[in-house]
Amino acid sequence: MSIDLSTPETEGAASPTGPFAALREQLLTAADEFAGDTAAVPEILAGIVDDVDRALRERLEIFPVCHHSPASALAMARRLREKRPTVVYLELCEDLRPLVDELRNCRLPVALQAFASELDGFPSGWSPLSVVAPVTEASAEYQAIAYALETPGVELVLVDRSTDHVFQWLREDRASGARTAEGGSGRSGPDGAVSPEPPEEAALHGDAVGIEIGDLRPRFAELEAHLLHHGKVRHWSEWWDQYVERPLAGADYDTYRQVMVLIGSLFRRLRPERPEHDARDEDRERYMWTRIREHLAASGADPAGCVYVCGAFHAASRVEEFGLAAEAPPYEISPRTATSWRYGLIPSSHSAIEAQFGLAQGAVSIAATAWDRALGTHRVTPFRLRGQKSGGARSGGTRSGGRSARGRAAGPAGPAPAADRLSGFLGTPPPPDGLDEEELLGWCVDIVRLSRRNGYLASTADAIAVYETSILLAGMRGRDRPTPYDFEDAAVTCVEKDAVPGRRDVRRLCEILLGGDRVGSVGYAALPPLAKDVLDRLAPLGVSLTTRTRQRALLDLEAAPELRPCSDLLWVLRRLLGDVARPVMGARRLGERSIQESWDLDIGRNQRAIVELGYEGVSIEQVLEQRLRRDAWARNATAAAVLEGVEEAILYLGGGRLADELGARAVELLAAERTVDHAPRVLRQVRRLLAHYHATEPELPRWCEAFVTAGYAHYCTLLPTAFADEDTGVRQVGAMFGFLFGMESLALSLGCDHTQLELAVRQAHPEAPEKVALLWAAKSRLGLLTLDELRERAAELLANPLVIPAFPRYLSGFVQALESVPTLAPFVVEVLSRAFADLPDRVLLPWLPKLITTLRADGGGLLPTLVREAGRTFPATLPALDGWVPPWSEERAAAAPVGSGRADSGPAGPVAELLAAAPATCDAVAALLGHDAGWRPVEPAAGEVGALLARHPESAEAVARLLTAGRSGS
Structure with missing residues (x-):
């Protein structure tokens, strides 16, 4: 593995007499002492100092952040109140800007989503494309968004590449054919360890590509392992919380900026050389600086009154386009493809963010708890969108960010001249943070209570053991006070013991205790028209459709016929989304309609799926129609599948024109098929459809007649080949005969030739x-x-x-x-x-x-x-x-003896007995039809009656003469 150690000569490098000269000299001396003759270490350390100095001397203020970091959110809230910028440049996909205004109608966390199902310019196997950018309350990006939207005269500009460019820059994995993940989606590593059964909310983002602001994590596996080992922590989230989050939570703004740029530069320089990843990162930086310069030129804004919010990794950029004074030629941005993108908001959750970005399970929940605690500790008033539903513990008592910003006097236009704060921060241990006994005791008591509720045999002694073990682990790991991670480890050790009696293990209970997996929701006003239409049409059911618990709906369609539209909509939802609407009682089949139905509705928990349906149409019936058409005209469509689509069009959309179009498509596909693999499905479907049309229509549709005639000729043609083909099973051939013999009368009436079937059978060997x-x-x-x-x-x-x-x-x-x-x-x-x-x-x-x-x-x-x-x-x-x-x-x-008399030559039965009892009537009907009855003596039916008649033929003839005379007399 090779490491990128290059330090290009860039404009504005740190001078020996600059503010960081002392730190630079100190680092170079340490490098010479410990590294010996190796020139790489001094070069790396000097380059880091150069990156920090370069970022701080930039005329446009750069605000480095880490995604979902309470320390970054605190620093952002402080800086925005102090500086009051008029333009905020934010590292986020530029085409997501219209969605930002809808955040005030949601409860965080939610995710901004771009979705495309009809691709033009991308491989068809990638469909559907989906990009999500989750937003939490304890994040710097939310503070910037809330400030910009709630403060008059402030403009929010998103400068990152569009979602279309996200997929343009993704390369296709040549081995598996799958697209490469972006922004940490699906990343593996030490933080990738999750519980055997992750929470259900972890799948809220589906397989969407995640976009995060500030991916600050080493891309050098050996470096990360080294930090985890010497930091005495289990995963990266714990290391970051212990050594970066907590020390920076109360730091001043200059210290925060310098430390974040330092970390970004360190991780950037200590990474393997991967041309694809490096080029993508640098292209993003060129893209953002290009958009910033374009906006400044078009708006005439003063860079001193602007702030650029980006990840600390990008703040240490070394591209030629970096900075407003860059003299590099303009970066040429490629045009977007013709793919049509749809945008909306979907619910998110802490566990979904953790799963998508490779964080430790519970890391975002712990960060949210730290954010709520830090607001009171440091007396920071956060920004919040007006009307925003709070998703955290501090639901009240917080002033609106907009009112607070307008009520204060304007702060300084830019940061103070850069001073060396790194030397003091790196050389001084953080101030001791004493043990909060009350908080730790509360955790220990609550975890025992939760454990008992979930089947654990926990007691007060376990609470004491968790308390003491937490303090012991913190001391072993060199900490002044136990962190939530120490508490989790102690609880697992003292409470879980050997087995998990219930559905949740102790670590999951700790996550619930320390903040829980908060799940956001999208408000009604921010939903697409289709989702609003679904909620409006289901309102007569009288159940809560926004709650995340399963609701039971009872429909008496005979007593309340006004609920039939609700039933129709629920069946369409069942067809499109599966268990979102699950019927407990009732069915919908051809020729059947339930008079009572019972449904389990899970709409609130599956809000994301309904929102994504809204990207495909304005009504749910339109989406179903489009999907039926798409499936019917797909490359792998079969006649059997299209016939199922015809049945669904009749059941859910009333049939009509759509059913006729799909039926005509089924005729085309059947005539073009060269195998009979789907013959059983075709036979089953066409029988049901013919029975339906015979019962409900005065005559068959034209496509049904065409399908029967085409199927008769098609299966007659393929019959000899199917008999000889070893890959064709007996079920398929039996279904062919079922179609030919079952539809023969209809096919012959429509002009088919019976001789074709006989020839096909004779040719089969x-x-x-x-x-x-x-x-x-x-x-x-x-x-x-x-x-x-x-x-x-x-x-x-x-x-x-x-x-x-x-x-x-x-x-x-x-x-x-x-x-x-x-x-x-x-x-x-x-x-x-x-x-x-x-x-x-x-x-x-x-x-x-x-x-x-x-x-x-x-x-x-x-x-x-x-x-x-x-x-x-x-x-x-x-x-x-x-x-x-x-x-x-x-x-x-x-x-059975042989007798004489008039009898039917066929098998004994009611028909034969009737004909034998009334031969004259049979002769008259035969004469009318132009036939001779052809009575001849045959063996009588076996049995006691037949034997008796055979032994006494005279008596039988006498009785017959009496019956004949009686009929003639009457």
């Missing part, structure tokens, strides 16, 4: 056993194979020892045939029964498990049909089973 059985069933359905021939082939399979192991696969094919030939169910029951009756146990038992798994995998949906047929075939009681003779057995056929 499968080799797989299940497909062979399916082909036999199809031939029996077409009349190309009689039932007796089918029985003979099944008997040959059972009689062949070489085929017996594969017999379950044949049976699977017969079961799949029930989809298209349901009349084959008695035959399948017969074949299965013969197998169990004829095969010996030594043959039957080995393939029985395979039979079960095969039927479950291939014919799970058709097994109920087989079971019902078996229930009709076999006797219902156990005693009747002893004398029961199967209808397909040879003994039963031999017991």
Whole structure:
């Protein structure tokens, strides 16, 4: 690993006689003493001093900050009240400026978001693009925003690159194809350790790229590990709180500026050489200085009355464009792409900020607690937007920043001449901060109480142990007083012990105790039109839609029909956002409408998802329509998926024109498909849609007729190929036959040719056993194979020892045939029964498990049909089973005597009995139809009645003559 040690010769370097000459000489002497002949260390130390001097001598006042730092927020509040600048330049994406005014309608923390789903100029795989910039109350950027918006005559200018440029500058990871994270999003490191089950609020930002003001963390892993080891801390957030936050909280402004620039310069110089990262950082600095100079030239503002708020890392910049006096040629800013960006505010939380920027869990909550405590300790009045809902503990008693700023006299226009404050700060230990026993005792008592509520066996003795252990850990780590991190470690050691009895561990309980995971919310006035429309339309439900707890809504649609629009909206929300609206009772399917519904609503907790829907349209129905169209015309769209879209258009949008357009698209996709992988879904969907249209419309839509005719020709064409293709399963081929045989009458009435199906079946020559059985069933359905021939082939399979192991696969094919030939169910029951009756146990038992798994995998949906047929075939009681003779057995056929008379040649049943009882009527109907009835003597129906008639034919003829005479007389 190489380190960037270069120190370019820049204008305005620290002179040997400047204010930092003594510090420079002291550092160089120490470097010569400890580093020996190595020239790198003196060069680095001298360069750091040069960076500090250069930043402080800049005519435009540079205010270095660290993101979500209470010390930076305190220094910002003090400096703004003292200087009263007229222009505030802020390091934030310039196109987010309109969102800043809406912060007063929200409860912090919230995040400014830019969102794009339709990309133009970026890879399609990146969609959707999302950028968030979280804002907390304990941050310097919020203090600057509140001051600028609440003080008349003050202009707030955002100078960082636009969100479009954020993604322009991101490079695509060549290995995985994923975009590189920006601004610490997804960063790994010592602070990346989180609990096994992070809070639900940690996902509030989703996978958005995070933009932060002041990413101040070493980019040199060895340096960070060295600082953590010698600082006796576990992670970077604790080190920063101990060695920077607390000493700078009460420091004067000059000391604060010099220390922050010093840290930024140190981390900037001690970093590995990464051309991509270095170039991106420098481009950001060139971009910001270019925008600052453009604004000063256009507005004519006096730089002495302005302040530039940026990260301490960028305050130590060494680019040629740095400063207003830079003579470098103008930096050329590339144009934005044609991507259409939508902007809005989304809720954020402390845990979401920690997860996105790689901070230790609880770090932002501890910073918020430190901010509230520091306001009272240092007597600082913070700036706050008028009407802002407080998200912290100090909800009252704070004066408005705008009124306070207007009420004071104007302060100095710029900072005092730079003086060396670093020497005293670096050479003097911080003033001792005594132990606040009352605060620590309160923590110890409260953590025991919380632990008992969450299932821990904690007692007063544990509170005492936590107190003493906290003091002990602080002493071991060289601290005058225990920090919240010492308290957390002591509580985990003394209370958690071996196991976690509940959902929260002790460290999570400490975070709740020390400030909790504050979750922000976006006010109604700051919501996009779609989110407002959702809340307005659901208002008749009478439940609180803004609370973060789950709400139960009961809808009696028969007694209160005015709630039907609410029901329609909830079903659309369910379709788009999943568990945001979850039905407990009620369903919406074709042909069904519930009269009562019960819903669990989680809208307040999922405000971000509803806000992002507002980026796609002005109403939720418009968003659903756009998504259905987008999915239908996507590159990977299939006919089955588009048919599901047709069903959703009918269910949620009333069908109409949209359903017809999607149906026409489904016809195009079906005709273009070259595989039958989705045939089962197509069959299932088209059956439901045809049943719906038959029940609700006087005639079928044109696209339905076109789909049936196109599907008939399409599946006839692909049938021989599907039989021969090894990758095509038996379920797909069975679904093809289900479509062809089930839609045949409609297809033939629309002009299709039945001969095409017969030719396709004759051309099929499968080799797989299940497909062979399916082909036999199809031939029996077409009349190309009689039932007796089918029985003979099944008997040959059972009689062949070489085929017996594969017999379950044949049976699977017969079961799949029930989809298209349901009349084959008695035959399948017969074949299965013969197998169990004829095969010996030594043959039957080995393939029985395979039979079960095969039927479950291939014919799970058709097994109920087989079971019902078996229930009709076999006797219902156990005693009747002893004398029961199967209808397909040879003994039963031999017991049926041959008789004479007029009888139906088909199987016995009610129809056959009716025809036999009234032959004259049958003859008359046949004559009207132009056919001869064709009565001929056949075997009478088996049974006791048939045997009796066969033994006494004279009696039967006499009864027939009496019945004939009776009918003629009447």
